[in-house]
Amino acid sequence: MRADDIRPDLAIETLAVHAGQEPDEATGAVAPPIYQTSTYQQDGVGRPRRGYDYARTVNPTRDRLQRAVAALEGGGEGIAFASGSAATAAIAELAAPGSEIVVGDDVYGGTYRYLERVRRPNGVEPRYVDLAGDPDALWEALTERTQLVWFETPTNPLLKVIDIAATARTVRERYGDRPDRPLIVVDNTFATPVLQRPLDLGADLVFHSATKYLAGHSDTVLGVAVTRDPAIAERLRFLQNAMGGVPGPFDCFLVLRGLRTLHLRVERHVANATAIAHFLADRPDVAWVSHPGLVAGPHAHPHAPATGQMSGGGGMVSFRPAAGGARGRTAAERATAIAEATRIFTLAESLGGVESLIEIPARMTHASVAGSPLEVPDELIRLSVGIEAIGDLIADLANALDAS
Numbered sequence: 001m002r003a004d005d006i007r008p009d010l011a012i013e014t015l016a017v018h019a020g021q022e023p024d025e026a027t028g029a030v031a032p033p034i035y036q037t038s039t040y041q042q043d044g045v046g047r048p049r050r051g052y053d054y055a056r057t058v059n060p061t062r063d064r065l066q067r068a069v070a071a072l073e074g075g076g077e078g079i080a081f082a083s084g085s086a087a088t089a090a091i092a093e094l095a096a097p098g099s100e101i102v103v104g105d106d107v108y109g110g111t112y113r114y115l116e117r118v119r120r121p122n123g124v125e126p127r128y129v130d131l132a133g134d135p136d137a138l139w140e141a142l143t144e145r146t147q148l149v150w151f152e153t154p155t156n157p158l159l160k161v162i163d164i165a166a167t168a169r170t171v172r173e174r175y176g177d178r179p180d181r182p183l184i185v186v187d188n189t190f191a192t193p194v195l196q197r198p199l200d201l202g203a204d205l206v207f208h209s210a211t212k213y214l215a216g217h218s219d220t221v222l223g224v225a226v227t228r229d230p231a232i233a234e235r236l237r238f239l240q241n242a243m244g245g246v247p248g249p250f251d252c253f254l255v256l257r258g259l260r261t262l263h264l265r266v267e268r269h270v271a272n273a274t275a276i277a278h279f280l281a282d283r284p285d286v287a288w289v290s291h292p293g294l295v296a297g298p299h300a301h302p303h304a305p306a307t308g309q310m311s312g313g314g315g316m317v318s319f320r321p322a323a324g325g326a327r328g329r330t331a332a333e334r335a336t337a338i339a340e341a342t343r344i345f346t347l348a349e350s351l352g353g354v355e356s357l358i359e360i361p362a363r364m365t366h367a368s369v370a371g372s373p374l375e376v377p378d379e380l381i382r383l384s385v386g387i388e389a390i391g392d393l394i395a396d397l398a399n400a401l402d403a404s
């Protein structure tokens with residue numbers, strides 16, 4: 001397809017395959033060319049060809065990726081960064097010194113670390129609020145100084161679901177049409193645009209650690225933000241260039257390649273994760289299971305059915321084993337034993353790749369929230385459920401649970 005045939009009303013399956021992936025104009029190459037260059041010949045002094053002057057500022061492979069992710073998020077402008085964390089840093093710059101950020105109380109440990117140890121010393125105050133709980137909590141946390149409302153949904157690692165449309169409504173009711181109202185920032189890493197499109201639900205800015213599902217093969221680190229507000233896009237593009245945390249062209253290519261199967265992978269991640277959540281929920285030696293697709297039984301997800309904003313429960317499952325097990329261990333000891341015993345689930349940080357991963361957030365991805373109000377239970381296990389055969393995955397977990 002040609003770039004001008006990409007319309008927002010196309011199905012996400014079509015956009016995943018074609019957006020930003022049009023054949024190369026020069027040769028017709030069907031795969032996106034990797035422009036591995038740092039600079040470009042100019043047609044005259046101060047006359048760069050088609051605006052390409054320097055590769056930190058602009059790169060054709062990166063342009064394609066930015067167009068692709070923007071199309072998947074339902075339209076707007078994409079701005080790519082060297083990592084999800086570099087996107088976090090640029091977005092956090094939208095809050096001026098002296099302002100406040102209302103942050104969901106369950107976020108990636110690195111996001112908390114950045115806000116607490118980089119932004120707070122620069123005069124920005126993060127305020128952590130359970131945005132999935134009492135609807136009045138957000139209203140009460142908003143002040144005249146709030147400039148951003150920032151959350152993940154589902155959250156990392158507890159998989160709470162925050163109602164994006166309700167959050168956007170509260171902010172608009174509180175501030176009306178004021179141009180200085182807080183911006184709503186949604187980290188859509190866990191859901192992906194296949195399951196939920198935050199901009200359609202009232203968010204101002206959506207971003208991804210594309211390292212995860214968008215790339216999908218655990219072979220690169222990258223971040224992308226998308227907004228439909230031209231002023232925010234311009235500011236982020238400025239910060240992208242000025243702060244310089246840009247992705248290399250090969251990494252952009254890898255994410256573009258991953259995107260072409262995003263819809264198929266997510267479908268399988270969701271099916272496998274839902275089956276595993278049911279398997280865990282049926283085990284008496286499991287104390288707690290969280291998965292937005294669990295709609296009935298003692299471990300039914302408390303928020304997901306109410307919002308209906310996701311078209312599937314996602315590929316992540318978190319659970320806490322009960323104390324006891326085969327060897328009379330504490331729950332935390334069992335969690336460690338389970339994470340070290342699986343053979344198909346690889347013990348590793350990160351998520352969203354085709355292979356299944358297992359980790360202990362308190363000691364791995366969320367070590368930086370230890371001792372804070374965001375601390376997660378020691379015995380919490382987080383699974384990134386891959387696309388392998390479900391029978392093999394369940395047998396692997398059953399063996400590890402039985403032996404623990």
Ligand SMILES: Cc1ncc(COP(=O)(O)O)c(C=O)c1O
Nearest residue numbers: 083084085108156189209211222
């Ligand atoms: C939800 C979420 N947001 C942001 C990040 C940061 O992304 P990156 O690791 O690409 O810097 C992560 C990383 O794990 C994450 O899980």
